Amino acid sequence: MTIEVRNLVKKFGSFAALDGVDLKVDNGELLALLGPSGSGKTTLLRIIAGLDWPDSGEVAFNGEDALAQGARERHVGFVFQHYALFRHMTVFENIAFGLRVQPRAIRKDEATIRVRVKELLDLVQLDWLADRYPSQLSGGQRQRIALARALAIEPRILLLDEPFGALDAKVRKELRKWLRSLHHEINVTSIFVTHDQEEALEVANRVVVMDKGKIEQIGSPNDVYESPATAFVHGFIGESIELPVQVEGGLVRLGDRPLTLAADGLAPGASKLFVRRHDMLIGPPGSGAFEGAVQHVRNFGPVQRAEIALLGGETIEIDAPRDKELRAGDTIGLNPRRYRIFAGA
């Protein structure tokens, strides 16, 4: 199943949750919608599911208008952020629900339903919980039951809203791997919403970065990390040093200090310079684009994190290998291995 979204707009009062969104999802993809809260990602997901309606724009499944159908007809599996399991039903009945409410004409008999639910319980590896109630399950178990319930209706598309948002860090990591292998197994076009970049980069085969109701970048996890398309993406994904610079006459300046960085093809004016923390190479004073004084140094696992007051008036944090000797008070030169400059203040 392919999904195509064209020029979607959704306003809540004067707040534009979606401000002209276009997106194509290929058959069998596992796509992540990544962005800070309020970026519109959940609204987009709910509109695709038929749980919300846009003010304007189009949604098509396999080229067919999906907005002509309600949530009930779309055959979309939706996994809610807080699971929305039916409290008064056992795990078994929760999963069976979608099969039991089918129109009489196509409803399966009880034995078939039982077999199907059993299969799904096996798929999520929780067959021993069939008779429990949702309140007796852990967060991770609820998450998997919610997923099994959504899969019971053999959805054409699987949508997951912050699937791991309410779980603790350890369970979250386990479920990530599990979701990826599950997707591999069932191969249903899937979209999940997350605000956690690590989750998006690790699980999805394509990532859509959103901010303020607009799509900032669509690309593979590698693309969005290695070549961020906008200042927002560079700042949002990975840990970056962000410096306000001026581009003028082919020169990049930090405050009143010119930097020895190429400014080819850059529009003049106030801009932002982005460098990954670990891409700042340390050298003797005068050897790099920047120069600064080490304020203090802390050891951080495999790296040491140093706070450096740059000449030109900004203070940055860099990650350097542990074998580089850094001491507070040292003056060092810094050279970015890779950097990006985006126009605009």
Place this chain on the structure above:
Amino acid sequence: MSAIAVRRRTLPGFGLTMGLTLSWLSVIILIPLAGLFLKSFELSPEQLWAILSSRRTLNALRVSFGLAFAAACVNLVMGSIIVWALVRYRFPGRRLFDAIVDVPFALPTAVAGVALTSLFAEKGWLGAPLAALGIKVAFTPLGIFVAMIFIGIPFVVRTVQPVLQDLDPEIEEAAGSLGASRWQTIIRVILPSLAPALLTGLALAFARAVGEYGSVIFIAGNLPNVSEIAPLLIVIRLSEFRYADATAIAVVMLVVSFVIIFAVNRLQRWAQNRIPAR
């Protein structure tokens, strides 16, 4: 492709249920009440004034409003004491007394009326000792007052109780640690937090007492100009087929009720804005 002309709702049935709600509300509540106001418009202002300024009407309104207010004030004080005891102290039978507070809500008013009358009649369990002291309760305005206290007490208790329960213990500890005496803490910290609930309870108890009929008429004595309440006068005017009189009195009472609802709603909103929900 599809034009999204109508803003669609996710869950079905809004049109149907809203339509049914509004129709049923209109049939049972709004049209009958509108009928009352329509009827009152048939009266000229002079007629209306003549009815309302007649001695008997004025006295009935005075008895109802005056005693209801007095009873509501007693309820405010006693209700606060009861709430404090129920929320802050542990004593044997506390849960039982907590449940008992609801009796005036649940007990049919006619039953309450005959019970209070028999209790406070001159030969009654409480009436006899009071009569020995020279206090006559049943069949006097004092009896009306007693009945109004009875029916009003749960309103104050049930409005204030949850607010006192939810009051953050830390604000009292903060006041104490800043050197306030217990009394200062209660007056300056707790009372202001409870003020909206107390006022709401007062208003609700008052509104209920003003309109009360069943529990009052048995004990009232129903002497015109002395112990005759406004709702009873409406019933009397109806039995005399003086519909205009009944309507006029009813409209005055309804308008007062609406003003009270409005005031309570404003009070609640004010309280919510002042003390952000936790």
Place this chain on the structure above:
Amino acid sequence: MTMQIADTVSLSPPDAKARAHAAAARNNLRTEPKAVRIVIITLAILFLSVFVVLPLVVVFAQAFSKGIVAYLAALAEPEALSAIRLTLVVAAISVGLNLIFGLVASWAIAKFEFKGKTFLITLIDLPFSVSPVISGLVFVLLFGAQGYFGGWLRDHDIQILFAVPGIALATTFITFPFVARALIPLMQEQGTQEEEAAISLGASGLQTFFRVTLPNIKWGVLYGVLLCNARAMGEFGAVSVVSGHIRGETNTMPLLVEILYNEYQFVAAFAIASLLALLALITLIAKTVLESHLDEGHDARDH
């Protein structure tokens, strides 16, 4: 997004002694001298005993004052039996109507957002603040001989006032808000996620309501019905105005209490009253039980 501190590592339990100490200190700051406490508790108990418990006791004492035989005989009177029957019929009609209305209205109000919601709830609440006598009066003005529909009803030979329909209407008016007011906050708090899940799994509107919503609010429904029923059976003022007091025909139990009392048939009056008082007590007990169920539902949701 950087690190996630694992919250699986539980902290070691705080020292029990220190905790008890802290609790004592907290209580010290938040309570009054013992004398004050005793005075307040005594006042509360005394007030509730005099104004609430004693009247309740009086009802039963008076009802049995001439012995159990007289009590039972009073209840076996045809007039008493017909009043009980009428009360049950009227309660069944108005509770039934208000149950359906309550379910429909709370679905519309709790599950959807629209303008004027607060105002609509205020309108539903209106009967709570209208004097019972006025609630009866409005129907007299509509359906009485001189009322707006009086002539039409007479021409078509339809009896509303001084008959069961009038009593049922007035009772429905009085008990209008009970079920809706019990359900609206409950359903609002439960939100719409489970319903959305059901719809996305292919359930129809009715399937969603009966399989998902209703089981979640069943205690609330029972709660509303219970209070609605207590009020419907006990209503006096409104019913008194529209009933016409036709003996053996349009007298409900509360009305019969009044008539018997005014005729100085105290045992009979209090015998009927004792049934109503019993209903009130049962209602209160059931209400307490239901409230604990509703609280449980609360806890189950708080994860």
